Amino acid sequence: MNEQPMIETRELSKTYRAGDVDVHALDGANLQVARGEFVSVVGASGSGKSTLFNILGTLTTPTSGSVRIDGKDLKDLSDSERAEFRKNTVGFVFQKYNLLPTLSAEDNIRIVQYIANRALTFTAEFEGILEILGIQDRMKHKPRALSGGQQQRVAIARALVNGPRILLADEPTGNLDSKNSAAVLGLLRDLNERLGQTILMITHDQEAASYARRSIHMRDGRIV
Amino acid sequence: MINKLVLSNLGHRPVRTVLSVLAIAVEVTMILTLVGVSYGTLDATARRARGVGADLMIRPPGTSILALSTAPMSDKLIDFVRQQPHVALVTGTAVQPLSGFDSITGLDLDEFSKMSGGFHFIEGGPFKTDQDVLVDEFYAKEKKLHVGDKIQLINHEWRVAGVYESGKLARICVRLPVLQQLMTNDHHLSQIYVKADSPDQIQGILSELRAKMPGYPIYTMEEFTSLLSISSVGMLKDFIGVVIGVAVIVGFIVVFMAMYTAVLERTREIGILKAVGASSYFILKLLLRETLLLSILGTVVGIALTYGTQWLMQNAVPASLVQETVYWWWPIAGGIAILGALLGVIVPGIKAVKQDATEALSYE
Numbered sequence: 001m002n003e004q005p006m007i008e009t010r011e012l013s014k015t016y017r018a019g020d021v022d023v024h025a026l027d028g029a030n031l032q033v034a035r036g037e038f039v040s041v042v043g044a045s046g047s048g049k050s051t052l053f054n055i056l057g058t059l060t061t062p063t064s065g066s067v068r069i070d071g072k073d074l075k076d077l078s079d080s081e082r083a084e085f086r087k088n089t090v091g092f093v094f095q096k097y098n099l100l101p102t103l104s105a106e107d108n109i110r111i112v113q114y115i116a117n118r119a120l121t122f123t124a125e126f127e128g129i130l131e132i133l134g135i136q137d138r139m140k141h142k143p144r145a146l147s148g149g150q151q152q153r154v155a156i157a158r159a160l161v162n163g164p165r166i167l168l169a170d171e172p173t174g175n176l177d178s179k180n181s182a183a184v185l186g187l188l189r190d191l192n193e194r195l196g197q198t199i200l201m202i203t204h205d206q207e208a209a210s211y212a213r214r215s216i217h218m219r220d221g222r223i224v
Numbered sequence: 225m226i227n228k229l230v231l232s233n234l235g236h237r238p239v240r241t242v243l244s245v246l247a248i249a250v251e252v253t254m255i256l257t258l259v260g261v262s263y264g265t266l267d268a269t270a271r272r273a274r275g276v277g278a279d280l281m282i283r284p285p286g287t288s289i290l291a292l293s294t295a296p297m298s299d300k301l302i303d304f305v306r307q308q309p310h311v312a313l314v315t316g317t318a319v320q321p322l323s324g325f326d327s328i329t330g331l332d333l334d335e336f337s338k339m340s341g342g343f344h345f346i347e348g349g350p351f352k353t354d355q356d357v358l359v360d361e362f363y364a365k366e367k368k369l370h371v372g373d374k375i376q377l378i379n380h381e382w383r384v385a386g387v388y389e390s391g392k393l394a395r396i397c398v399r400l401p402v403l404q405q406l407m408t409n410d411h412h413l414s415q416i417y418v419k420a421d422s423p424d425q426i427q428g429i430l431s432e433l434r435a436k437m438p439g440y441p442i443y444t445m446e447e448f449t450s451l452l453s454i455s456s457v458g459m460l461k462d463f464i465g466v467v468i469g470v471a472v473i474v475g476f477i478v479v480f481m482a483m484y485t486a487v488l489e490r491t492r493e494i495g496i497l498k499a500v501g502a503s504s505y506f507i508l509k510l511l512l513r514e515t516l517l518l519s520i521l522g523t524v525v526g527i528a529l530t531y532g533t534q535w536l537m538q539n540a541v542p543a544s545l546v547q548e549t550v551y552w553w554w555p556i557a558g559g560i561a562i563l564g565a566l567l568g569v570i571v572p573g574i575k576a577v578k579q580d581a582t583e584a585l586s587y588e
Binding site for chain 1: 225226228229232233235236492493495496497498499500501502503504506580581582585
């Protein structure tokens with residue numbers, strides 16, 4: 001059994017410059033997430049959870065501290081190495097779905113395969129995921145023809161199509177009504193339980209957090 | 225897949241896409257029309273010169289190949305040339321430039337007819353009075369002239385006596401002495417045409433005349449028509465260069481504006497692509513393909529539009545401007561459009577590549 005954590009951060013800090021003021025978004029955050037875990041990071045607005053999300057997804061770099069994903073140190077990665085990491089190691093689910101509006105649901109998924117130089121076919125395993133998500137009949141539709149819940153399911157499918165080691169979800173139910181929220185969260189739990197997908201979900205909603213196996217709380221840039 | 229994304233992006237903003245394509249098309253049309261008119265005008269001049277039926281042409285000293293001189297040569301030269309061995313026919317013309325591309329030519333119709341075989345009249349016939357003018361079919365079409373109509377040229381009223389088939393000498397002809405008088409240049413000529421008694425004698429006559437008339441540009445008609453090219457007309461070459469420069473700038477501005485707006489509008493989409501692992505190269509490739517497609521479409525539409533300008537000229541100003549289709553300039557014009565477009569996408573491309581993914585994703 002591999003004891004190495006899937007996600008490990010040590011004394012992670014991030015300071016932004018906002019005008020003349022330094023904003024300490026992260027202030028020594030330490031976190032460990034095991035392989036196959038479903039962890040929610042809960043905190044109020046400004047607690048640093050989105051910054052943590054962005055650093056773990058290599059969308060931004062920390063000011064200090066270390067991040068290891070599946071044993072790989074993310075420090076000092078070049079732009080192209082970070083892009084490579086996003087292609088193969090993480091999948092993102094955003095609050096606002098962030099689908100490309102000009103492409104159909106299917107092409108929104110395939111473009112990610114294309115970018116990762118993968119075959120533009122769906123594996124049997126992924127077909128199973130689509131079945132769990134229940135969007136097979138909406139694949140030819142463009143995002144504007146889909147409901148919020150359906151768009152988020154497509155976004156989850158897109159995040160998983162390349163078989164990432166981690167699924168990072170930032171307020172995935174923030175734009176959904178309670179029924180769709182419950183459905184999406186149920187799906188995430190299902191994916192974790194049935195496929196062993198490691199999931200780290202950022203949320204400010206305690207009820208959403210309860211779907212995860214473990215909840216971590218953040219306050220003032222620290223994990224408490 | 226990337227092509228699908230390119231097409232869907234362009235299709236998603238149809239108005240901007242159409243406007244960009246049209247602007248690039250105008251750039252291409254501008255180049256091809258100018259080149260077409262240059263070639264058309266030179267070829268029409270060459271065709272009309274050949275239509276005279278002469279073997280040699282004598283021009284006044286110091287004139288260039290296309291210069292519209294007035295009449296600096298004495299008509300006594302006609303007799304001198306006529307006395308040379310193997311010269312069968314000699315005729316002189318006087319040319320008075322008019323506004324624009326037009327000129328009026330004075331000729332001795334009998335001598336000219338002997339040399340050229342005469343005009344083929346579509347309407348009317350030769351001069352009857354000194355006030356008569358003959359015009360070719362294109363000039364008649366452009367000015368809507370028919371036999372009997374009055375026309376004002378060089379402050380003189382003329383009567384159209386005949387409309388002839390184009391392709392010989394000039395578009396507007398009057399009697400030589402009348403024009404010389406109006407030009408206050410009696411007994412002077414602009415050009416002298418010479419016909420040899422046998423084609424074998426042309427070179428001999430040429431050498432003889434060049435020896436006896438130093439300083440006079442004397443050409444065989446073959447030589448003269450071959451010299452009527454863009455590269456031999458310095459100003460035309462420069463003018464085309466300027467238009468190409470303007471076209472590149474237009475293409476640059478159009479694509480710069482279109483792609484800059486596209487990058488701004490698609491800030492969030494670029495952020496999404498980056499988030500899912502798209503490299504800077506991928507983003508740049510996407511924009512370059514869009515630009516290339518716009519340029520190719522613009523080139524195709526631009527080429528199609530040149531047929532429109534050709535039709536317009538044929539119908540509106542058939543005598544003034546002749547536009548040819550110069551096929552080998554199509555790829556050149558397309559290349560120029562693509563060059564301008566690629567220059568235009570550099571800055572928006574760099575902006576897109578440098579966009580911060582987290583900021584881009586939060587862009588509304």
